[in-house]
Structure formats: C-alpha cells, structure tokens
Amino acid sequence: MKTGVFPGKFLPPHRGHITAILRAHALCDKLYVVISERTVEDGDLCRQAQLPYISGVLRQRWLSQELQGLGIEVLLQNDDASPPFPQGWGEYACQLKQTVPEPFSVIFGGEESYRDGHNQFFPGIDYQVLDPQRTQWPISGTEIREHPYKHWDYIAGAARPFFARKVLITGPESCGKTTLTRKLAKVYCTSWSEELGRDYQHDVVGGNGDLFDLEDFNRITHLQYEQDVKALRSANKVCFFDTDAVVTAFFSDVFMGQIASRVESFIDPAKYDLVIALKPTVPWVADGMRELGTPEVRALSFDKLMALYRHYGFATERFVVIDAADYYQRLEQCIASVEQLLCGG
Numbered sequence: 001m002k003t004g005v006f007p008g009k010f011l012p013p014h015r016g017h018i019t020a021i022l023r024a025h026a027l028c029d030k031l032y033v034v035i036s037e038r039t040v041e042d043g044d045l046c047r048q049a050q051l052p053y054i055s056g057v058l059r060q061r062w063l064s065q066e067l068q069g070l071g072i073e074v075l076l077q078n079d080d081a082s083p084p085f086p087q088g089w090g091e092y093a094c095q096l097k098q099t100v101p102e103p104f105s106v107i108f109g110g111e112e113s114y115r116d117g118h119n120q121f122f123p124g125i126d127y128q129v130l131d132p133q134r135t136q137w138p139i140s141g142t143e144i145r146e147h148p149y150k151h152w153d154y155i156a157g158a159a160r161p162f163f164a165r166k167v168l169i170t171g172p173e174s175c176g177k178t179t180l181t182r183k184l185a186k187v188y189c190t191s192w193s194e195e196l197g198r199d200y201q202h203d204v205v206g207g208n209g210d211l212f213d214l215e216d217f218n219r220i221t222h223l224q225y226e227q228d229v230k231a232l233r234s235a236n237k238v239c240f241f242d243t244d245a246v247v248t249a250f251f252s253d254v255f256m257g258q259i260a261s262r263v264e265s266f267i268d269p270a271k272y273d274l275v276i277a278l279k280p281t282v283p284w285v286a287d288g289m290r291e292l293g294t295p296e297v298r299a300l301s302f303d304k305l306m307a308l309y310r311h312y313g314f315a316t317e318r319f320v321v322i323d324a325a326d327y328y329q330r331l332e333q334c335i336a337s338v339e340q341l342l343c344g345g
C-alpha cells in the first residue's frame, strides 16, 4: 500500500494543480492533498491582488468539490506557527506528519528546488517531482490572483463563482430588466439568473397578485437564491442577475404591506460588484401581472426601491443609473459599465 501526500497553498486551485494531483493519485494507492494555510502571508497575497481573503477552509471546499468521488482526501494544515521557508522546514515537516492520519512514503510536488529540504526533513520519504516546467498548464496561483479574467480557463471550476464578477440589474416593473439581462449575458457569452417571481406568480398563484400570501415571498427569495447559485457555477468571468432579495422585499411590501420574515436574510450588499439601476423611462408594457403602471407610480416605485437599497446598506451612490429613454442607449450604457468592471482583470 503506497500512501502519498500532495502539499500546496492552492491560492487558488487551478488546472495545473488538479492535473498534477490526479497524476500523483495514479502513482499511489491513497493520496492526501494538504492545504498549507499561513493566514498572514496568504492574506497579504490576496490583498496585493485586491481580492477578499481566500481562507484555507474555502480552498478545502473547492478542492473537495473538484476531487470528490476519487478517493483523494483533502486536508487543511495551519502553518501560522512555522517560520517562513527556509527556516521553517523543520516545523513544516513535523506538522505535515501530524496532519496526515497515516504514515506516507512519497511527497509529490512541482518544485525541484525543494528536493534538498525534503531529503533532509523527510528522511526515508521519496520526493517525486511532476511537470516541473509546467509544460501542460503554464500557470501559477500568482498569475490567476493578479489577472483572473485573463487566465479564466485555468481556474478550477469550483473556484470560478468566487472570481466571477456579479452584476445586478435592478429597477421597478417594466423597465426592460429581463431583456437587458439576457442581452448582456449573450454579449459576454455567460450565464444569467432570471427573475422567477413572475413565473411563481403565474404557476403557483394563478397570475392573481391578490392571492399571494406572505410565505410566497419567502419561497420566492429562496428559489431565487438557488437559481443564482446555479447561474454562478457556469459563469464565464461575469454573471448577470435580473433581480435580488431587495426587489422581493419591495414586492412583499407592495402586495402584503410587510416584508416576509426570511427575505431579509438573503439581502447582501457585498454580493454584487456592480449594480445597474434602470429608471422607468421606457414605455410601460402591460402583461397582465404588473401592478404599478402610471408614470407617477413608476417614478415613485424607483425612488422607493432605491431608498430600500440604502436602508439595507447598499451604496446607491455607486449604482450605475440608466435613464436613457431608448433601448439602444440603455444597452450601450450597460455594456460600457461592464467593460469598465472587467478591464484590467
């Protein structure tokens, strides 16, 4: 029985890592992937790339998603107490032997320069180097952190939702949100999450808004969240959202005179990288389910919705407000703001 260990930072995991891990797995009977987390150093690396901290647990979740079902165990090791390399070799070696729950006979890696250290601090354990020139996937974690959109295809699938830019298109009824969201998704060849409250109203309530009850808005928020997560999983650099929980809170208040109890727990001002707010300056389209059609009510709805965003901690002064009265201009303004969001990545 040959047991191997594949250590790394995996900040973030990419195809080079995954392929090397799978090769290592083919060379032994049991493989442990060990994520080495140094919160200060790793935190600095994320900050330098202007990314939120990618915690060890998050990396463990991503790698576990990627490798599940293959008999590879993903472990997390906190190396905060070890000095940096090369002084930290001894502590690192001790810690690794404690983290892995059984004796191992081989350590895999891609760095020839670590061989002497391995020979000294892991006596009797082979050090096997795989693809040291990174010929198959010429990529590093540093390159991905600094330019995730340029190197998008290398990012491990499970980590892509973290890196995908999230764009919310919001606004009151009949301002072209759904069409614009679909068009933007097509322009950027990516996924989007459509508002499902209207389908819910059609399918469950029979189209008659008077028949809503408060619990319906809790369900809508939850279903929308699930759909958003699914859309994000297949995003190509950017993902578009046709609605959010603030809009559901708004309609809960319109129909029921109060906000359903669980809606607020889905409101997250930090979720979106860009919020595009559409003003109701295009013609009203009656579809049998819309309620708020007069020009005065439409303008008031927009103001009320923005006030609700402020109430929930959104920085509405950073919203891109689209007030052009024609669809061509609206689309152009949206594309320009998305371009700005993605540029430099």
Ligand SMILES: NC(=O)c1ccc[n+]([C@@H]2O[C@H](COP(=O)([O-])OP(=O)(O)OC[C@H]3O[C@@H](n4cnc5c(N)ncnc54)[C@H](O)[C@@H]3O)[C@@H](O)[C@H]2O)c1
Residues within 6 Å of the ligand: 007, 008, 009, 010, 011, 015, 016, 017, 020, 034, 035, 036, 085, 086, 092, 108, 109, 110, 111, 114, 117, 130, 131, 134, 135, 137, 138, 139, 140, 141
């Ligand atoms: N930094 C040091 O001087 C040093 C010294 C000794 C041990 N270590 C330990 O070694 C482990 C690896 O650290 P790291 O910073 O190199 O981790 P990492 O997350 O950057 O990489 C993990 C492993 O994948 C390999 N790899 C990376 N990109 C690849 C690609 N495109 N194709 C094929 N293989 C690729 C790396 O060579 C490494 O072996 C860590 O556990 C670390 O603590 C580091």
